[in-house]
Amino acid sequence: MQLPEDVILRVEDLTVSFRTPDGLVRAVRGVNFDLKRGETLCIVGESGSGKSVTSRAIMGILAGNAIIEGGHIYYRDYDLVQVKEKDFHKLRGSMIGMIFQDPLSSLNPIMKIGKQITEALILKNKMTRAEAKARALELMREVGIPEPEKRFHQYPFHFSGGMRQRIVIAIALAMNPEILICDEPTTALDVTIQAQILDLINELKHNRGLSIIFITHDLGVVANMADRIAVMYAGKIVEYGKSEEVFYDCRHPYTWALLESMPALEKTKGQLNAIPGTPPNMLFPPKGDAFAPRNRYAMKIDFEEEPPFFKVSDTHYAATWLLHPDAPKVESPIKGRYFISKGAKSND
Numbered sequence: 001m002q003l004p005e006d007v008i009l010r011v012e013d014l015t016v017s018f019r020t021p022d023g024l025v026r027a028v029r030g031v032n033f034d035l036k037r038g039e040t041l042c043i044v045g046e047s048g049s050g051k052s053v054t055s056r057a058i059m060g061i062l063a064g065n066a067i068i069e070g071g072h073i074y075y076r077d078y079d080l081v082q083v084k085e086k087d088f089h090k091l092r093g094s095m096i097g098m099i100f101q102d103p104l105s106s107l108n109p110i111m112k113i114g115k116q117i118t119e120a121l122i123l124k125n126k127m128t129r130a131e132a133k134a135r136a137l138e139l140m141r142e143v144g145i146p147e148p149e150k151r152f153h154q155y156p157f158h159f160s161g162g163m164r165q166r167i168v169i170a171i172a173l174a175m176n177p178e179i180l181i182c183d184e185p186t187t188a189l190d191v192t193i194q195a196q197i198l199d200l201i202n203e204l205k206h207n208r209g210l211s212i213i214f215i216t217h218d219l220g221v222v223a224n225m226a227d228r229i230a231v232m233y234a235g236k237i238v239e240y241g242k243s244e245e246v247f248y249d250c251r252h253p254y255t256w257a258l259l260e261s262m263p264a265l266e267k268t269k270g271q272l273n274a275i276p277g278t279p280p281n282m283l284f285p286p287k288g289d290a291f292a293p294r295n296r297y298a299m300k301i302d303f304e305e306e307p308p309f310f311k312v313s314d315t316h317y318a319a320t321w322l323l324h325p326d327a328p329k330v331e332s333p334i335k336g337r338y339f340i341s342k343g344a345k346s347n348d
Contacts, residue, residue, distance in 0.1 A: 001072070001074045001079070003074055004034075006036050006037055007034045007035065007036055007037070008035055008036065008037045008075070008178060008179060008211045009034070009035040009058070009073070009074065009075050009179060009211070009213075010033075010034050010035075010072075010073070010074040010075075011031055011032060011033050011034075011054070011058070011071070011072075011073050011074075012032055012071055012072040012073075012074065013030050013031070013032060013070060013071040013072070014028055014030070014031045014032075014054065014057060014068070014070075014071035014072070014073065014081075015028060015029055015030055015031075015068070015069040015070040015071050016028040016050075016053050016054075016057055016062065016066055016067065016068050016069065017066070017067050017069055018063065018065050018066050018067070019065040019066075019067065020065070020283070022283055023283050024067075024283070025282045025283055026235055026282045026283075026285045027050050027053045027066075027235055027282060028050040028053050028054055028057070028235045029050070029234070029235035029236050029285065030070075030071070030236065031050070031054055031071070031232075031235075031236065031237055032237065033230050033237065033240065035179065035211050035213060036211065036227075036228075037209075037211055038205075038209055038210075038211055039211060039212070039227040039228060040202075040205060040212040040213075040214055040222070040225055040226050040227050040228075041211075041212070041213050041214070041226070041227065041228050041229075041230065042214045042215075042216060042219075042222040042225075042226035042228070042229045042230070042243075043055070043213065043214070043215050043216075043229075043230045043232055043237075044215075044216055044217065044218070044219050044222070044229060044230070044231055044232065044258065045217065045231060045232035045233055046217055046233070046275075046279055047217060047279075048279050048282070049232040049233050049234065049235070049279070050232055050234070050235040050236075051215045051232050052183055052184075052215055053066075054232075055098070055181045055183050055213060055215050056183075057073065057080075057081075058073055058080060058096065058181065058213070059092060059096060059098050059181060060080060060083065060085065060088040060091075060092060061092075061098075068081055075091070075095070075096070075179075076095075078091065093120055093124070093172075093174075093175045093177065094124060094175040094176070094177065095175075095177055095178055095179065096177055096178070096179045096180075096181065097172035097173060097175065097177035097179070097180050097181070098172060098180070098181040098182075098183065099165070099168055099169055099172050099180065099181070099182045099183065099185045100168070100183050100185070101183055101184040101185065101187050101188060102188050103156075103161065103164035103165040103167070103168045103188070104156060104161075104164060106168045106171075107156040107164060107167065107168065108156075109155065109156050109157065110155070111155070112152070112153055112154065112155055113151060113152060113153075113154055113155065113156065113159070113167055114133065114136055114152035114153060116167070116171060117132075117136040117139060117140070117167070117170055117171055117174055118132035118133060118135070118136050120171070120174055120175055121135055121136070121174055121175075124175060125175070133152070135174070136148075136152065136170070136174070137149065137152060139170040139173060139174060140152070140167075140170055142170070142173075142204070143166040143167070143169050143170045143173075143200060143204075144166055144196075144200060145163060145166055145167065145170070160193075161188060161189050161190075161193065162189055162193035162196060162197060165185060165186075165189065165193075165197055166197070166200065168185075169185075169197075169200065169201070169204070173204065173208070176208075177210075178210070178211060179210070179211050179212070179213070180201075180204075180205075180210050180211070180212050180213075181212075181213045181215070182201060182212060182213070182214045182215065183215045184215055184216055184217070185197060185201070186198060186221060187216075187217075194221070198221065198222075198225055201214075201225070202225050214226065218262070219246075219247075219258055219259060219262055220262045220263070222243075223243075223247065226243045227242065227243060228240065228241065228242055228243065228315075229241065229242075229243055229246040229247075231246065231250075231252065231254060231255050231258070233254045233279070233290060233291055234279060234280050234282065234285070234286070234290035234291070235282060235285070235290075236290070236319070237319075238252045238254055238255070238291070238318065238319045238320070239251065239252040239254070239255050239317070239318040239319065239320075240316070240317060241312065241313070241315055241316030241317065241318075242315050242316065245312070245313065245315065245316040246316075247259070249312065249316070250318070250332070250334070251310075251312055251316075251318035251320060251322065251323055251332075252291075252318045252319065252320045253291060253295045253296075253297050253298075253320060253322070254291045254294075254295070255318075256332060256333055256334055257273070257275045257294070258275070259334045259337070260273040260333060260334055261273055261274060261275060275294060276294055276296075277293055277294035278294075280293075287303065287304065287306075288301070288302050288303045288304050288305055288306055289302040289303075289306060289307055289319075289320070289321065297322060297330050299321060299322075299327065299328075301321050302321055305321075306319075307319045307320050307321045307323075307324075310323035310324070
């Protein structure tokens with residue numbers, strides 16, 4: 001498939017399930033999105049919403065009991081759904097890189113850091129050990145590792161959590177990928193280090209011209225770095241749009257609930273709101289709008305029919321019956337709240 005010039009990756013009607021002793025778990029149910037060149041697309045949702053499964057399908061690293069039941073993932077001349085594992089290694093790392101949530105589990109605890117960075121350079125790029133070491137030291141400096149010549153010979157346990165994550169980022173960038181998938185890369189870090197890693201990812205994106213898919217359960221994490229946001233719930237994208245559209249003009253009740261559960265930047269009194277109830281059991285996908293049982297604005301039709309996407313603007317869509325012309329008018333509960341700092345701005 002020939003992608004538009006400004007699109008580097010297209011996910012089309014992706015459907016992924018998992019075999020279990022109790023039956024099929026419908027983890028991803030017809031997901032569609034484009035990743036544009038040079039943008040950061042944030043996919044946000046609670047645990048179990050299908051966001052990490054989507055990213056792992058793109059990387060071709062789904063668990064053995066996973067079944068891609070339908071859909072396509074287009075990248076360059078490839079449909080990644082059709083690429084066999086023996087051929088996928090040419091793409092994984094060299095064209096699409098990935099950063100995982102826990103840096104300690106991503107690194108080999110008994111292998112020196114330098115060897116973990118140079119391994120792929122020697123095997124895939126056919127570099128000599130001296131060339132690979134020089135490249136690894138460059139990468140370590142680029143991601144902010146102090147004294148890289150000394151650190152090159154150390155083991156992961158010598159590094160703090162933030163420094164380990166910087167090493168994982170260096171490994172992901174070693175093969176100069178065009179796309180970087182970040183699967184909750186700051187969840188295991190404290191707030192101060194989290195901010196540093198987000199700044200680093202932003203800096204690398206601009207310096208290298210990367211296209212980034214950022215997976216998170218916390219909208220606040222990406223408030224100042226996402227260009228576009230896709231909100232996932234129960235295996236489906238329920239709203240997507242530019243960052244400022246999702247933060248200031250969101251239309252799906254689930255997006256409202258996510259934003260209500262995070263602090264606004266202006267000083268306000270009162271407690272944060274938790275989302276009532278729990279996500280549905282995807283062994284038995286719900287009829288209608290999956291969020292209806294937790295939605296205080298739910299109507300009868302929400303329990304009977306799945307809503308289509310309604311157009312809010314040329315770049316903003318939401319799948320909720322509240323946008324139907326005949327639906328009652330409901331005022332957004334987060335209207336007027338301030339989530340993004342003044343310097344933040346989304347790209348077209």
